[in-house]
Amino acid sequence: MPYVHGSLPFIWGNAIFLSSEVRASGGKDSDPTLAVFRNWRRTIRLWASHDNVYKAAYAALLSSQIKMVFSLTNTSNSDAALLYLSTSFVRNLSIFQAFRTIQILHLDYLAPHSSCLLDHFYRFAIFIKYHSLYLILAIYNSLILTYTAAYRLSPWHPLANYPGPILARLSKFYFVLVCAKGKQHLYYSQLHEIYGDCIRVGPNELSIRDASIIHPVLGSGGLQKGPCTLGSPPPSLIASRDAADHARKRKPWNRAFTSAALKEYEVVITRRLRQLVECIDNSIKESAKEKRGSLVNICAWFEYFATDFMGDMAFGGGFELMRDGGDIGGVWHILEVGFQNITLIAHVPWVLPYAKYFPGSGKDLVRLREFGNVNVAKRLEMGPNRKDLFYYLSGEDGQIERPTNEDLAANGVLAIIAGSDTTSTTLTALFYHLFCNPAMYERLRDEVEKEFPGGEEPLDSTILGQMPWLNACMYVTPFFISSLECEWQQRGSARPDFVSVSEKRGVATTPPVPSGSQRSVLRGAGPKALGKYVIPEQTQLFLNTHGIHRDARNFSMPNSFLPQRWIASEAEKNAASGITVHNTAAFFPFSYGPTVCVGKNLALLEMRFVVSRLIQRYDFQAAPGYDVKQWEDTLCDYFAIQKGPLMIEVTPRN
Numbered sequence: 001m002p003y004v005h006g007s008l009p010f011i012w013g014n015a016i017f018l019s020s021e022v023r024a025s026g027g028k029d030s031d032p033t034l035a036v037f038r039n040w041r042r043t044i045r046l047w048a049s050h051d052n053v054y055k056a057a058y059a060a061l062l063s064s065q066i067k068m069v070f071s072l073t074n075t076s077n078s079d080a081a082l083l084y085l086s087t088s089f090v091r092n093l094s095i096f097q098a099f100r101t102i103q104i105l106h107l108d109y110l111a112p113h114s115s116c117l118l119d120h121f122y123r124f125a126i127f128i129k130y131h132s133l134y135l136i137l138a139i140y141n142s143l144i145l146t147y148t149a150a151y152r153l154s155p156w157h158p159l160a161n162y163p164g165p166i167l168a169r170l171s172k173f174y175f176v177l178v179c180a181k182g183k184q185h186l187y188y189s190q191l192h193e194i195y196g197d198c199i200r201v202g203p204n205e206l207s208i209r210d211a212s213i214i215h216p217v218l219g220s221g222g223l224q225k226g227p228c229t230l231g232s233p234p235p236s237l238i239a240s241r242d243a244a245d246h247a248r249k250r251k252p253w254n255r256a257f258t259s260a261a262l263k264e265y266e267v268v269i270t271r272r273l274r275q276l277v278e279c280i281d282n283s284i285k286e287s288a289k290e291k292r293g294s295l296v297n298i299c300a301w302f303e304y305f306a307t308d309f310m311g312d313m314a315f316g317g318g319f320e321l322m323r324d325g326g327d328i329g330g331v332w333h334i335l336e337v338g339f340q341n342i343t344l345i346a347h348v349p350w351v352l353p354y355a356k357y358f359p360g361s362g363k364d365l366v367r368l369r370e371f372g373n374v375n376v377a378k379r380l381e382m383g384p385n386r387k388d389l390f391y392y393l394s395g396e397d398g399q400i401e402r403p404t405n406e407d408l409a410a411n412g413v414l415a416i417i418a419g420s421d422t423t424s425t426t427l428t429a430l431f432y433h434l435f436c437n438p439a440m441y442e443r444l445r446d447e448v449e450k451e452f453p454g455g456e457e458p459l460d461s462t463i464l465g466q467m468p469w470l471n472a473c474m475y476v477t478p479f480f481i482s483s484l485e486c487e488w489q490q491r492g493s494a495r496p497d498f499v500s501v502s503e504k505r506g507v508a509t510t511p512p513v514p515s516g517s518q519r520s521v522l523r524g525a526g527p528k529a530l531g532k533y534v535i536p537e538q539t540q541l542f543l544n545t546h547g548i549h550r551d552a553r554n555f556s557m558p559n560s561f562l563p564q565r566w567i568a569s570e571a572e573k574n575a576a577s578g579i580t581v582h583n584t585a586a587f588f589p590f591s592y593g594p595t596v597c598v599g600k601n602l603a604l605l606e607m608r609f610v611v612s613r614l615i616q617r618y619d620f621q622a623a624p625g626y627d628v629k630q631w632e633d634t635l636c637d638y639f640a641i642q643k644g645p646l647m648i649e650v651t652p653r654n
């Protein structure tokens with residue numbers, strides 16, 4: 001009998017699910033207990049009629065359970081226990097079938113159950129002498145957790161045949177821990193090395209390293225963005241999951257990045273570039289005064305430059321990191337911390353509504369939002385007389401109705417996040433590689449001097465866009481933020497202070513958005529055939545950008561920084577030196593399809609200006625005693641790459 005009494009709350013837990021089914025099928029009772037009691041025959045018929053073996057089994061078991069409780073038959077304790085356990089197990093299997101995505105351990109799922117159990121316990125307390133409420137709750141919720149774990153590891157799970165680490169198959173929290181260290185890109189690569197091209201990296205998530213499905217996954221008609229994007233600043237473009245909504249939101253962005261619009265931005269780039277050169281000159285003078293040689297943290301200057309420039313684009317200016325020689329206003333800090341939080345939350349997006357309760361992260365998310373709001377207000381005061389990104393996004397061009405301030409703030413923050421970190425990372429990485437590969441560096445300088453002789457500022461975007469070596473370097477860098485080999489090492493050169501970049505580190509290479517962007521096969525969509533893979537519904541997947549780029553099946557010598565692979569006219573020479581495989585369809589550092597990076601052309605334009613001007617203006621050398629290779633150790637993947645200082649001796653030429 002105690003099993004019968006103690007089981008009443010379990011039955012009530014089942015009632016919650018039944019009542020939601022009843023309501024979904026037109027039942028009117030708002031109280032779940034009443035709903036089930038009044039409609040239980042109908043509900044069970046409904047469930048049993050489903051073409052679902054779990055639901056049918058559940059219906060049968062529940063029916064005997066209810067009969068047993070109400071008739072208070074002389075069921076033996078062990079029979080009763082068996083019946084309850086099997087009922088709750090089968091019920092959970094049926095729920096897992098239906099809701100095997102993030103909701104399964106959602107607080108919205110557990111909390112009402114617990115509170116309903118509580119309520120139910122008191123209702124029945126007058127009938128039963130069962131005192132341990134906490135025990136009931138603990139058993140109930142532990143059972144849910146146990147069933148969840150058992151199901152996720154079981155051969156019945158739709159992703160059971162995909163290999164992957166056990167902890168990752170159990171819970172997404174595992175990847176939250178991996179991510180917190182900032183090395184998820186390396187971890188994904190290791191997993192692909194161990195388990196192969198298609199691996200299970202979450203209870204319902206796959207990572208795929210196969211270029212042949214880039215088009216079916218990311219191309220038009222491909223998969224929808226995954227719940228991961230819920231972590232991005234809502235309701236920004238990048239957070240939009242619905243294809244139609246995304247296409248609508250993307251229109252003003254597309255208008256903001258036409259060739260004509262980009263031409264207008266060149267003035268802003270030039271102004272900021274001149275300021276950058278001035279700041280580096282001053283920094284060199286300061287270092288000389290302090291007898292530190294002419295040591296410059298080139299990475300910091302690129303971050304300041306890119307943030308100031310994106311501030312001009314998104315909010316009409318007001319960010320003056322270059323002028324201040326540092327992040328006095330804490331802009332970079334807000335963005336970096338925001339990115340870190342977003343990356344962690346992206347793995348468990350259902351915690352987003354509760355994020356404000358977590359120490360630290362809540363405060364930072366609020367700061368990020370306030371930051372956007374303040375800047376929107378400032379830009380609105382300036383009026384529509386400047387043609388920046390805000391001009392198009394806010395409808396100042398007359399093409400759309402003015403969006404809400406919340407929309408404008410979210411998109412402005414997105415532009416700064418998406419546009420400054422990625423560009424500064426690529427610039428720093430390019431200098432790092434040129435610095436490690438002097439022949440390539442010299443070739444670039446020769447090209448700049450040939451096109452812009454006599455110290456003429458390299459500011460003609462048409463010429464810059466046609467310089468083969470410059471553009472090959474631009475292309476190869478996002479693909480290639482860090483390198484396993486460098487020329488000094490290959491040639492056994494006498495520059496031991498910055499050789500052997502990362503030969504001991506395994507695959508330490510990565511594009512600016514290394515782990516790719518998540519996509520989903522939605523619930524109810526049925527299994528989706530993507531090339532040779534059939535992906536079950538309710539599965540999230542990542543195309544591992546880093547792994548695909550670094551795959552010798554796509555690019556010969558994938559670990560070598562070889563811009564010449566992008567120069568078609570050198571195909572013969574390349575083939576002779578072993579560069580035979582060059583699968584351009586496997587190259588997607590800016591993503592692909594309808595959600596391809598909208599700022600790609602702006603990023604390339606900006607970087608062409610900066611690289612050619614700095615190469616023309618300065619000599620770069622290794623600082624004595626500074627081990628440049630340590631820069632690679634500082635790279636962290638928080639959706640985009642975050643990086644530490646890159647110290648270089650910079651000397652003005654002529």
Ligand code: HEM
Nearest residue numbers: 238415418419422423426512513517590591595597599603
């Ligand atoms: C080297 C520089 C850059 C790289 C490597 C890069 C890469 C990417 C990637 C991989 C995505 C994800 C697309 C997806 O979800 O499928 C993306 C999206 C985006 N990027 Fe970039 N990006 C760069 C520079 C910029 C710049 C300068 C801007 C300027 C505002 C920008 C704005 C955006 C926006 C708005 C999106 C969201 C697009 C959408 O969802 O439709 N990016 N970028």
